[in-house]
Amino acid sequence: MAASPPVQKAQTHLPPLDEVAKAxxxxxxxxxxxxxxxVVDCPDLTKKPFSLVSEGLGGNPRLADVGGPGFLIPTPQKDKKFTFAQIAKLVDLPGAFMIGAGAGPWEHVGCNSELMNNVMIDSNGGIVRNNAHIAKVNREDNSCILEKLTCPQFNLMGNFLVSEGKCCKVLEVKAGKRTGEENFVSCMRKTLxxxxxxxxxxxGGVFLIEKGKANLHIMPDFSKEPLKTPEQVNKWLNxxxxxxxxxxxxxxxxxxxGMDLRVDHFHCFSDHGEGGHYHWDTTPDDVQYRGYFVxxxxxxxxDQPPQITDLAR
Ligand SMILES: [Zn+2]
Known part of the structure; x- marks a missing residue:
């Protein structure tokens, strides 16, 4: 059993929700x-199209920023393996609802992959409900393969909202018809x-791309060559x-x-076999976003990687 990874904790600023909504x-x-x-009462997020494993996002919400691109670049540290139950414990919330973006468990999936986390864990670390997915690259034709994740583990990195999954007041954010250069997430982050x-x-939370199309990437299997430049990373990604x-x-x-945080990270899944890492929408006139956040x-x-890298973010 590997030693427990180091954990740092930062308290956040908690302004009134209506002030954040206005901003x-x-x-x-x-x-x-x-x-x-x-600011609204959270809709039931177990309903389609959300299909989360818990109705709400609330109850001691916290973020877990685990590992990072420093474990992937320039060469992957394949031994960086975590379990959802371990992370819940490390963020002082055993018995947690977790959603968010990460890298799938390569040993179980058979190759490197994107993780869309969506699990409910009990206080003993058992999986109560699981609708997490992975997206991987089809070796035959480079198409996307979206699958349910059956093993409650991940590798390399994870950026999760962890809470009790309770109903609470949430921010409802809608945006359509993009007129500027920022994507939905970077625009919210830069605004704040x-x-x-x-x-x-x-x-943390969930948003829908209700209309339009989006540019997403999927990490293929680990690169045989070290990835040292943005060009090499972009050529490697699909x-x-x-x-x-x-x-x-x-x-x-x-x-x-100064904690080498991933300042934004969202992964997508769907009912139609598509999923991956969100970059931006490609249909500015048609796009429609609707999100719920706490x-x-x-x-x-x-487990902050010793080496900070701007690559693969
Ligand atoms: Zn990602």
Whole structure:
């Protein structure tokens, strides 16, 4: 049994939700023609198209930022393996609902893959409900293969919202008809950064791409050559134009207090066999986003890689 990984913990700033909604509404309006952001009771997120394993996002919400690109680049540290139950314990919430983006368990999947986490764990670490998915590259034709994840583990990195999955007040954010260059996530993050400066405001949750198409990547199997430049990384990754409806799970942080945080990370899954890492929509006129988010009270930095890299983010 490997030694337990190091954990750092940061407290976040928790402004009133309606203040965050107002800030997001103003900021998103500079990048989208149709915007609304308000505070609502969380809809039942177990319903389609969300298909999360818990109704709500609330109850001691926190972010887990585990590992990172420093374990992938330039050569993968394949021994960096984590279990969902281990992470729940490390973020002081055994018995947790977890959603978000990561890398799948390569030994179990058979190759490197994208993880869309979506599990409920009991306080003994048992899996109560699991609708997590992985997306991998088909070796035959480079198409996307989306599968349910049957093994409650992941490798290399994970960016998860961890909570009790309870119903609570949430931010409902809608944006359509993109007029600017920012994607939905970076626009929200940069808006919060400019509004809250070096205070740390952290959000986790789920958003739908209800209409349009989006650019997503899937990591293929590990590169035989070391990946040292952005060009090499982009050549190694497989990029796709994928169709709505896509369900995107993950988190974003307005300000990194020097913990090598992944400041935003969302992965998508669907009912139509598509999924992967969200970059941006490719249909600005048609795109329609709708998301539900909670403010995280803490960020737990688990197993920060010794080497910081800007690659593969
Ligand atoms: Zn990713």
């Amino acid at each position: 997001l509404s103003d900021g998103l309006s500079k990048n989208f023609a149709d915007v609304s952001a308000c 950064k400019s509004y809250y400066d070096d205070k740390i405001v952290a959000l 990029f796709y134009d994928m169709s709505a409806p896509l369900v995107c799970v993950g988190e974003l942080v307005s300000h990194d207090p 403010l995280a009270e803490y960020i737990y930095r688990v």
